[in-house]
Amino acid sequence: MEVANKGKVVSVTEAVVEVEFMAEPRPRLRDVLILEKDPSIKVQVMKSSDNTRFYCIGLSKTRAIKRGDVVVNTGDALKIPVGVGILGRVMNVFGEAKDGLGEIKYDKLAPVFNESPSYADTVADLQFLETGIKIVDLYAPLVQGGKVGLFGGSGVGKTMLLTEILHNIINKDPKNNVSVFCGVGERSREGHELFNELKDTNVLPSVSLVFGAMGESPATRFLTAFAGASVAEYFRDDYGKNVLLFVDNIFRFAQAGSELSLLMNNIPSEDGYQATLNSEMASVHERLVAKNGRSVTAIEAIYLPEDDLFDPAAQTVFGYLDSSIVLSRDAYREGRLPAVDIIQSDSDALNPHNVTPKHYYVATASKSLLKKAELLERIVSLVGESELSDEDRTLYQRARKIKKYT
């Protein structure tokens, strides 16, 4: 006999658990259910599969869950600890400390899923944010309160550039800024290295880190991006600071969502991703905006499978970005670091209103010169530089110097 807020496990497929609630009240979407025999095991309702059954994602290892186990509805969604005490700490999406420094002290629990601010509260003011990295500042300037994407295939230096930007801007106006680093689906080694680097350079006290590494369940990886947004919102709204949110890597969020979608028996879209990719991406990005005079500046690494800029996950992110920095394998092979593809990189802030007229002129004129040199590259590779006209050779050589200088 079922009791009101109890159901039972019908099936377990990797990270997805199907439960049945025969009696009312049935759980709402995003309610957290706990296993009666072990309350530390939690699942979250994601979708109803029929009138009485629900697909849930495992928030902890699902190996201990068996068919027939009883689950209890907590009636509440997943929440993450927030407060001044999380600065300088590393935690996972459940608020568990991952730095070995004891329990996390927090002021309150914030819901991991949240609504985006209304249009009236949102502020759109593009203000140039200097990073000190020549190629970024000149061709794809960052904006305070904007979003920047670092696109690239594996091993072209996305994490390296993200970390460099973090180091260069984290100490700007420490009175009004805090930073949040959200590690989604990347190697735990990288998280460890970053933590030690931040500690060694004494910037750790103004950074809060939320990690859901590659080895975690897809549910944990999926939720980590939302948790990062919740922490950023807390520092913006309750703590009254400008927030720099670093996400490495937002592609892994799309990938985790795709894994979960398939496990929940959803039919994928034609390109292989989940049909809900757009709305999932929107539900994170729409929250990362400037509100009531305080901003969230998001800097996101985006992995490109097979170096394909037209990958649907990457294309979904494009629409939210103010600046896109594309890293290329060719530039990396030439030994140029950061290996930025100048022609493909761009920024909304690159206009005479947000940057100086001289900056705008030099960036656009040099880009045009680089584009012409790119066309000459084919001739050079076939017959050599000596076959170019004097004018073309000068242009070609200047373009090479600009690439090496920036």
Next chain:
Amino acid sequence: MTVDKTIEGVKNIMDGNYDDVPEDKFMNIGSIDEINTK
């Protein structure tokens, strides 16, 4: 490295002020002035 210095450097290269300098000298430098110290 300030953006103004970067702009100055790129503009000078475009204007041909460094046409005689070998391109390897532009690698791994900060300000364009560092070319003279390489």
